Amino acid sequence: xxxxxxxxxxxxxxxxxxxxSNFTKAASELYISQPYLTQLIKRIEKELGAPIINRHRLPxxxxxxxxxxxxxxxxxxxxxxxxxxxxxxxxxxxxxxIRVAVLESLGTFLLPAILPRFLKDHPSVxxxxxxxxxxxxxxxxxxxxxxxxxxxxxxxxxxGIHPYINGGENYYVIIPATSKFYQPxxxxxxxxTYNLDDLLQEPFVLSSAESEIRHQVxxxxxxxxxxxxxxxxxxxxxTVANLAIQGGLGDFGRQHLKRIKETPINLYPLDxxxxxxRYFIGxxxxxxxxxxxxxLIAAFQSANLQMKIH
Numbered sequence: 313x314x315x316x317x318x319x320x321x322x323x324x325x326x327x328x329x330x331x332x333s334n335f336t337k338a339a340s341e342l343y344i345s346q347p348y349l350t351q352l353i354k355r356i357e358k359e360l361g362a363p364i365i366n367r368h369r370l371p372x373x374x375x376x377x378x379x380x381x382x383x384x385x386x387x388x389x390x391x392x393x394x395x396x397x398x399x400x401x402x403x404x405x406x407x408x409x410i411r412v413a414v415l416e417s418l419g420t421f422l423l424p425a426i427l428p429r430f431l432k433d434h435p436s437v438x439x440x441x442x443x444x445x446x447x448x449x450x451x452x453x454x455x456x457x458x459x460x461x462x463x464x465x466x467x468x469x470x471x472g473i474h475p476y477i478n479g480g481e482n483y484y485v486i487i488p489a490t491s492k493f494y495q496p497x498x499x500x501x502x503x504x505t506y507n508l509d510d511l512l513q514e515p516f517v518l519s520s521a522e523s524e525i526r527h528q529v530x531x532x533x534x535x536x537x538x539x540x541x542x543x544x545x546x547x548x549x550x551t552v553a554n555l556a557i558q559g560g561l562g563d564f565g566r567q568h569l570k571r572i573k574e575t576p577i578n579l580y581p582l583d584x585x586x587x588x589x590r591y592f593i594g595x596x597x598x599x600x601x602x603x604x605x606x607x608l609i610a611a612f613q614s615a616n617l618q619m620k621i622h
Contacts, residue, residue: 413449475592479617487578
């Protein structure tokens, strides 16, 4: 593989080149010479043994090899950042690193609601976010590879983790415009509109078996003695939501639906007694917490995390 000392710099070179589709203009914005940029790309292509830029057609685009190389640079950049955060725990006595394990789709909602104010009040603290499935986050907490864990459905937590609970939301069934149950001109349906069992016997698009949402959805089907007709499964809840609005029902919470509210869909609210999301931040039992960790837990507990769709 090509020796890359600064993946962020190389990513910037590629992005500017793709933006301008012109070596001279890209070099000018990057404050380097056009021959240098041209030779750099050629050298990388020679070492990789394949072209990385489609430059014989406008606009420029990455070749398949270029996409692989670009992903390699992104991974390398992320590894460098993780290494810097890990070393900071030992090289900078004034900086405290708090490692927070979280599910990616949940983190996009919870972290922005909590971290900005916390970090403003704690300028010497840095947060290292570690994304993964719930079982991975639990393992990281129990093995001291993470300090805190933000998740949902505390009922399923390992007994070795203590949850601090705040907020939550209800589940909805997405009914796409292609469904026979779809009602034009409406967004949120009244629960009395349909019999839930009738909806649950339709084709469903669901998240992967490892996700917390899927565990709860499986329990819903099992309690009603129904077998779901699963037509598609994905690790990405956002992908599942977007697939569901095209055809096939899906069960989701509010944070997964906020990006697609303008799409013609119906939302059928599920009874909270049947299935509900509750958020928590968890720490390993009997592990000493720093003052900053306690403050982050307090920030989580005081945040407005009770989400509703209107």
